Amino acid sequence: MNFKKQLKEGLLTNNPVLSQLLGMCSTMAITTTLFNGIGMGLSVTIILICSNVVISALRKLIPDKIRIAAYIVVIAGFVTMVDLLLKAYLPALSDSLGVFIPLIVVNCIILGRAEAFASKHGVLASAVDGLTQGIGYTAALVVMCIIREFLGSGTFGKGVLGADGVRILPAQYPALLVILPVGGFLTLGCLIALTQWINRKLAEKEKEKEAVQ
């Protein structure tokens, strides 16, 4: 398994949010501060790695007909663990993410990777896939958070660098609109457009390379 190639896929060419368009609910809903983004990203990454490993280890035992139900039970188990851990050790994060932590169960990224990758590959490869896809998801969330927080509240790193973060724009300038739901749709739309553009350029470059050879 080529880790570098998988990482590139997770981050850019096959990014779960920006290219596969999965898990958009949480991406738009919680990306208002950097703290939320990093917390959500890490929670999903951990759950993704664990569920990928377990599902890949059990892939020969689970009957084909009830596999989706079996996957959901495995995922729900890990989500409950993370939910309880966050409630115990990071109550602030648990409060601000609210219902979106239990909703990781129905996050299409995790079920999607279980079905598309973990059910067909070995344990180690699935763990690596979970890690790279998780990093891709976290990266997308962090970029969304930085943009929305900067434009919407004029700060950087709220909750990560002190309670109010570092103020970049004076308080009277930011457009509140960007942290409201509208901003989520607009920012994600623009980011996906950017990813499509980059991916097209990359594909064109590869074609040129092949043509030269």
Add this chain to the structure above:
Amino acid sequence: MSTFVLLFTISLNAILAENFILVKFLGICPFMGVSKKTDTALGMGLAVIFVMGLASAATWLVNEYLLVALDLEFMQTVVFILVIAALVQFVEMFLQKALPALYQALGIYLPLITTNCAVLGVALLNIQNGYTFIESVIYGVTGGVGFTLAIVLFSSVRQRLEDCDCPKAFKGYPLALIAAGLLALSFMGFSGFKVF
């Protein structure tokens, strides 16, 4: 406040001011995936109303008489998703036998509803908000109505987006998301809207 007024407030909130898709961001996947045609959008919406109402009732009862009674509330997520999955499967089998026409019309949307975050979301929110049984069912059904309203409105916008001339990178989803953003902006007009 009389019960009727309370139920009315809950419904209005669920449909407009706190629309599941446009304000709460629950159920974006089907919203994007199934909104290319108005007919299918309407079919999906009706299926969601039905399942959300049923799921609200079932999960409320399970929570009250099983989880709370046995002190197992931490199992909520696992139990709810199983109840919803079983419910969807059951509804599917029932419709196939009793109402084959409706079953045909809903087609693949029924099984997809299991992984619709609006359904699990409504079950969890009912418990979080401390709703009674009747309130939960009303919240579930009207939440579904809000979902249908948004998806049907959006599908008619989307049909026009297909033919429009825009930068290549924006074709497809990005443009749809931006259009959805504008729709969300119009729904923001309802926020802060108090009945009584």
